[in-house]
Amino acid sequence: MPMKTPILLTAQEAEVIRALRKKGQISRMQISDITGWSKAKTSIEIRTLIDKGYLMEKDEGLSEGGRKPKLLKFNDQLGFIVGIDIGATSIDVLLADVFGNILQHVSEPGDVRQPPKTVLAQCIILVDQILKLQGCQGDQILGIGVGVPGPVDFSRGVLVAPPLMPDWENFPIRSFLKEAYPTAYVVVDNDVNIMALGEQRYGDAIGLDHFIFIKIGTGIGSGIISNGKIHRGSNGCAGDIGHICVDKQGPICRCGNRGCLEAMAAGPAITEKAIKAAQNGESELLLRFMKENEGIMTPELVSAACREGDEAALEIIRSSGQMIGDVLASLVNFFNPSHIFIAGGISNFGNHLLVAIKRAVLRRSLPLATTDLQINFSHIGAIAGNKGVIALVLEYLFVDEDKPFLSV
Numbered sequence: 001m002p003m004k005t006p007i008l009l010t011a012q013e014a015e016v017i018r019a020l021r022k023k024g025q026i027s028r029m030q031i032s033d034i035t036g037w038s039k040a041k042t043s044i045e046i047r048t049l050i051d052k053g054y055l056m057e058k059d060e061g062l063s064e065g066g067r068k069p070k071l072l073k074f075n076d077q078l079g080f081i082v083g084i085d086i087g088a089t090s091i092d093v094l095l096a097d098v099f100g101n102i103l104q105h106v107s108e109p110g111d112v113r114q115p116p117k118t119v120l121a122q123c124i125i126l127v128d129q130i131l132k133l134q135g136c137q138g139d140q141i142l143g144i145g146v147g148v149p150g151p152v153d154f155s156r157g158v159l160v161a162p163p164l165m166p167d168w169e170n171f172p173i174r175s176f177l178k179e180a181y182p183t184a185y186v187v188v189d190n191d192v193n194i195m196a197l198g199e200q201r202y203g204d205a206i207g208l209d210h211f212i213f214i215k216i217g218t219g220i221g222s223g224i225i226s227n228g229k230i231h232r233g234s235n236g237c238a239g240d241i242g243h244i245c246v247d248k249q250g251p252i253c254r255c256g257n258r259g260c261l262e263a264m265a266a267g268p269a270i271t272e273k274a275i276k277a278a279q280n281g282e283s284e285l286l287l288r289f290m291k292e293n294e295g296i297m298t299p300e301l302v303s304a305a306c307r308e309g310d311e312a313a314l315e316i317i318r319s320s321g322q323m324i325g326d327v328l329a330s331l332v333n334f335f336n337p338s339h340i341f342i343a344g345g346i347s348n349f350g351n352h353l354l355v356a357i358k359r360a361v362l363r364r365s366l367p368l369a370t371t372d373l374q375i376n377f378s379h380i381g382a383i384a385g386n387k388g389v390i391a392l393v394l395e396y397l398f399v400d401e402d403k404p405f406l407s408v
């Protein structure tokens with residue numbers, strides 16, 4: 001069925017969908033309780049949603065005697081959801097049903113520094129591939145979620161001054177994909193926001209309303225969930241913590257400023273410090289590892305040296321952890337999250353990094369803010385983006401017609 005997308009709902013319909021999304025399936029009585037509608041009004045609203053093809057009835061409710069109440073759920077014939085998770089060096093494409101169950105997944109190397117048309121054409125080939133695997137057509141796609149490693153103006157769906165992918169500046173990702181899949185609603189967001197969503201929907205953050213998801217790799221960024229929703233701020237760049245200044249005299253960051261957290265503590269900074277430690281005689285182990293790796297230092301080698309107990313490598317990691325922890329402490333005081341989840345390549349450093357981060361946060365945060373605070377690695381870190389890009393579509397597929405960029 002060709003569908004106007006996103007699926008625009010009246011405020012009342014949005015209320016039913018919101019309740020349904022929280023519970024998965026729901027009875028008429030529950031809808032009436034949640035919305036405060038009369039029995040008659042509830043029936044009318046539900047009928048409309050069923051007629052429009054969004055909901056269906058299901059005969060599995062429990063009842064104390066008498067006829068079993070009919071439960072309502074999303075219509076599983078509504079269509080499919082596609083997720084495109086574009087990383088710096090890889091592309092993952094996923095197909096899911098309207099409940100968010102992932103049905104197909106394909107992945108291949110990519111290079112985000114290439115022009116957007118080239119990368120998105122590669123994405124379209126992969127989408128066609130998963131449609132074929134599932135035996136369905138492009139017009140059955142309800143929504144496409146796209147995750148990109150750069151700052152996104154969410155309401156326009158474009159990247160703004162993306163350091164990793166300068167050619168993508170203001171490129172109309174949505175209309176490019178809509179040309180290939182005209183019935184699909186396309187949502188674009190940055191990679192860490194979608195990882196936070198993935199954690200909230202599929203990971204350890206299910207049911208959590210206030211948390212920070214931080215990705216530490218080549219760069220450092222965070223996704224903020226506040227009151228159960230992603231907090232994007234007024235232009236979409238909330239959570240870009242990698243460019244908080246740690247040292248005004250520090251090295252120049254790729255953003256052009258000096259001493260940003262990212263320039264001081266992320267992967268390249270770790271590698272650079274390790275090269276110095278190897279060359280100035282501080283660490284024979286790092287020097288040996290580097291020589292064995294054709295003279296190239298990598299964060300993985302620093303991690304391996306940490307596991308061997310190399311003091312110089314440990315100090316590099318402790319120092320990164322401390323700087324990240326100091327910044328997080330300010331965020332904890334400011335935002336009071338219940339949890340911080342850490343993911344990204346550098347999180348493979350394990351406990352040494354985690355302990356240093358925790359120590360700095362506890363030392364510098366207000367006691368009340370850390371009473372229940374938990375800081376841990378994300379268990380789904382490696383696939384949080386894949387999961388999150390599906391969650392992103394589900395979050396924005398049904399929208400209140402008066403507030404198209406607020407999820408219901």
Ligand SMILES: [Zn+2]
Pocket residue numbers: 242243253254255256257260262263
């Ligand atoms: Zn910077």
